[in-house]
Amino acid sequence: MNTDKVVxxxxxxxxxILIVLYLAILLFIVGLMIGFGILGNPMDVFDLDTxxxxxxxxxxx
Numbered sequence: 001m002n003t004d005k006v007v008x009x010x011x012x013x014x015x016x017i018l019i020v021l022y023l024a025i026l027l028f029i030v031g032l033m034i035g036f037g038i039l040g041n042p043m044d045v046f047d048l049d050t051x052x053x054x055x056x057x058x059x060x061x
């Protein structure tokens with residue numbers, strides 16, 4: 001009985017990890033845009049001044 005099987009993957013593990021990471025980042029950005037879209041302009045998520053303002057608000061308390 002030989003249990004030493006070689007598994008040949010059609011889609012390499014490294015590529016799977018990269019795709020999952022890419023999709024996670026993409027969905028994070030889309031989620032931020034949806035959240036900002038409820039409050040105002042969804043493109044404000046890419047504005048550096050918006051993030052500076054958020055950091056200032058969280059550091060005040």
